[in-house]
Amino acid sequence: MRKVSVIQREIPHYRTRFFEELYAQGRLHDLDIEVYCAVPAGHTPQAFAFPFRVLPIHYFGNTKSSSYWLYGLKKAIAGSDVVVAPQELQCLTVLYLWARRKEICKTWIWWGHGYNFQATVRPSLATNIKESMKGFMTRRTDGLITYTERGAEYWRKKGFPEDQVVPYYNTIDVEELRKARAEISETQCLELRRKLMLEGKRVLLFSGRLYAEKKVDFLLRAFALLKESYPDVALLLIGDGEERDKLQQSAKQLELQDVHFLGAIVNPKETAVYFSLADLMVIPGLVGLAIVHGFAFGLPMITTNFIGHSPEIDYLTESNGIMTRVDESHYAEAIRALLFSSCQLEMMKRSALAQGDNLKLEHSVRRFMNGIAKLSK
Numbered sequence: 001m002r003k004v005s006v007i008q009r010e011i012p013h014y015r016t017r018f019f020e021e022l023y024a025q026g027r028l029h030d031l032d033i034e035v036y037c038a039v040p041a042g043h044t045p046q047a048f049a050f051p052f053r054v055l056p057i058h059y060f061g062n063t064k065s066s067s068y069w070l071y072g073l074k075k076a077i078a079g080s081d082v083v084v085a086p087q088e089l090q091c092l093t094v095l096y097l098w099a100r101r102k103e104i105c106k107t108w109i110w111w112g113h114g115y116n117f118q119a120t121v122r123p124s125l126a127t128n129i130k131e132s133m134k135g136f137m138t139r140r141t142d143g144l145i146t147y148t149e150r151g152a153e154y155w156r157k158k159g160f161p162e163d164q165v166v167p168y169y170n171t172i173d174v175e176e177l178r179k180a181r182a183e184i185s186e187t188q189c190l191e192l193r194r195k196l197m198l199e200g201k202r203v204l205l206f207s208g209r210l211y212a213e214k215k216v217d218f219l220l221r222a223f224a225l226l227k228e229s230y231p232d233v234a235l236l237l238i239g240d241g242e243e244r245d246k247l248q249q250s251a252k253q254l255e256l257q258d259v260h261f262l263g264a265i266v267n268p269k270e271t272a273v274y275f276s277l278a279d280l281m282v283i284p285g286l287v288g289l290a291i292v293h294g295f296a297f298g299l300p301m302i303t304t305n306f307i308g309h310s311p312e313i314d315y316l317t318e319s320n321g322i323m324t325r326v327d328e329s330h331y332a333e334a335i336r337a338l339l340f341s342s343c344q345l346e347m348m349k350r351s352a353l354a355q356g357d358n359l360k361l362e363h364s365v366r367r368f369m370n371g372i373a374k375l376s377k
Contacts, residue, residue, distance in 0.1 A: 001032040002081035004372060005105070007073065007094060008037040009057075009086070013266055014289060016048060017173040021365040023050035029373060036076050038068070060092075069093050080105040082376045084145070087112025087138065089130055098137055107376040108141045113311045114151015114167075143375030145368060147311040166371035170312060171359040172289050173268075177296040178356075180272035188273055196260055198277065201234045202339050205278035205299065207271070207290045210241030213308050215285030217243075217250055218328060222284065224254045225332040230339060234258035235282070236274055238265050275299065279345065280338070284331055287313045295320065298353035300345070302335055315359065319351040 004026065011019065019035055026033040035050065038057035056071040070093040077083055083101070085094050087110040101108040138144055139160065146152045147170040155165045193199055204223070208214050216237065223235050235256075237247075240263050251259050265271050271293075281294035281301045288310035291301050301321035303313070316323060322338065324330045338345055 001027075001030050002376075003079065004031050004033045004082040004084065005077040005080040006033060006035045006084045006111075007070075007077070007086060007091070008035055009068070009091065010039075011035065011037050011048070011052065014172045017176065017361060018365060019048065019050045019052075021361060022368060025365055025369045026372075029369060031082075031369075031372065036070070036073060038070055065090065067092050073097065074100075074104065078104050082107045082109060082372060084109045084111050084372065086110075087114075087134065087144065089133060095137075098141070101141070107143075109143050109145060109372065109375050110138055110141055111145045112147070112151075114144070114146030114148065114165075115154035115311075143371070145371045145375075148314040150314045151311055164375065166367065166374060168367040168371060169359060169364050170289070171292050171361055171364045172296075173361045174292065174296040174356050174359055175361065177268050177272065177275075177293065180268040181276055181297060183269070184273050184276050189276055192273055192277060196234070196236075197258070198234050201232045201258065202230075202280075203278045204233060204235045204280050204282045204335065205238070205274060205294075206235065206282055207238040207275075207293060208283060208286075208288070210237070210239050210243045210247060212243060213286040214283065215304070215306065215326075216247050218284045218304075218326070218331070219282060220247065220250050220254060220256065220259070222328040222332040222335075223259065224256055225329055226335055227256070227258075229332075230336045233339065234260070236260050236262060236278065238262050238271060238274060240264040272297075280335065282335065284326070286310060287316070291315055291321075292356070292359050295352045295356035295359065298349045298356070300338075300348040300352045302331070302338070304331060315355060317351070317355070320348055320355050321352070 023033050035052040036055060037052065039054045053076060055073055058069045060067045067090050070091060073093045074097055083105040089095065097104055098108065143164040144155060146165060146167045149167045152165045152167040156162055206216065206219060210216055226233060235258065237260065244261065248261055275297040278299055281299045283290060284304045285306050286308050287303050289312055291312050294301055301316055304324050304326045306326060322334050324334045
C-alpha cells in the first residue's frame with residue numbers, strides 16, 4: 001500500500017469523523033493514511049479510529065496563531081508516497097520540509113482554504129507578502145485541495161493548471177446530526193420549550209465561539225431592535241469564549257428578555273434538541289462550519305457581508321439564507337420580514353435541508369480521496 005501522511009496542527013472534534021472516513025476509503029484505494037499532529041502540553045491524546053501520531057510542538061509566540069515547530073515530523077513522514085500539508089505559513093516545520101520535499105516524498109499536496117478573502121478585500125503589506133509566499137510555494141508542488149469551488153477557481157484564475165486543483169467541499173457529519181435529530185422526542189422538545197419559556201415564540205439560534213469576529217454584540221443589539229416590532233421571538237446562544245461575560249452584561253444593559261446563554265455544547269445528541277427548536281440560524285460575523293450544522297436541520301442562515309467569513313460562506317445562496325450589510329437595523333428587519341413570511345421561511349428551510357444533502361460527509365471524503373489519487377498519479 002502507498003503511504004499517505006497528512007499533517008495537522010490539531011484534530012478538532014468536527015474532523016474526527018472525516019479522518020475516520022478518509023482512512024476507511026483510503027484502504028479501498030490501496031492507500032495507508034496516517035495523520036500527524038500536535039497535542040498541547042497537559043492534554044492527553046484521545047483514541048481515534050484511524051492511525052495518528054502526536055508530536056511535540058513549540059510555539060514562537062503567545063497565541064494559537066503564532067508560528068510553531070513540530071518536532072520529529074521529518075523523520076515521521078520520510079519515505080511517504082504522498083504528503084498532504086496545510087496550506088498555511090504558521091508551521092515552520094512544513095515550510096522547511098516543503099523545501100526538501102523531493103527527499104521526503106514522491107508527491108506533495110497542499111490542503112487549505114484556497115484563498116484569503118480578507119487579503120483581497122483589505123490588503124496590507126504583511127498579507128501581500130504572505131500571499132506571495134503562499135503562491136510561490138503552491139505553484140511548485142503537485143497539487144492543491146481546496147475547501148470550496150471558489151477556492152479552486154481563485155487559483156485557476158491565477159494560472160494554476162485546472163487538473164492540479166481539486167475542491168472537496170469542507171463539511172461535518174451531516175448524517176450523524178440528522179440521526180441525533182431523529183432520536184429527539186416531541187416530549188423533549190416540549191419540555192425544553194417550557195423550561196426556557198419558548199411557548200408561542202419563534203426561535204433564533206447562534207452556535208459558535210463567543211469572540212469578537214462572531215459579532216455577537218452586534219447580534220444582541222439587532223435582537224433588541226427586532227423585539228420592538230416582533231416581541232414573540234427568543235435567542236439561544238450555544239458556545240463559550242472570551243467575550244461571554246461582556247456579552248451577558250450587554251444583554252442586561254439592553255434589558256433583553258428571552259436571551260439564553262447556553263454555554264459550550266459539543267455532543268451532537270445534546271445540541272440536536274436546540275437545533276430542532278430553532279427557526280433560523282443567526283451569525284452576523286464570521287461564518288464557518290456552523291452553516292452546515294444548521295443546514296443539516298433545515299435552518300436557513302442570516303448573516304452579514306462581514307469581510308472575515310470562512311470559505312464555507314460559499315454554501316449560502318439566496319434560496320437558503322440572507323446576507324445583509326453590516327447594519328443592525330437592516331439585519332433586524334431582514335429577520336423580521338422572514339419570520340412574518342411563513343411561506344418564504346418554509347421554502348428556505350427546504351432549500352437549506354437540500355443543501356445539507358449536498359454536503360454529506362461521505363461525498364466530501366470521496367472528493368478528497370479522488371483528489372489524492374488524481375494529484376499523485
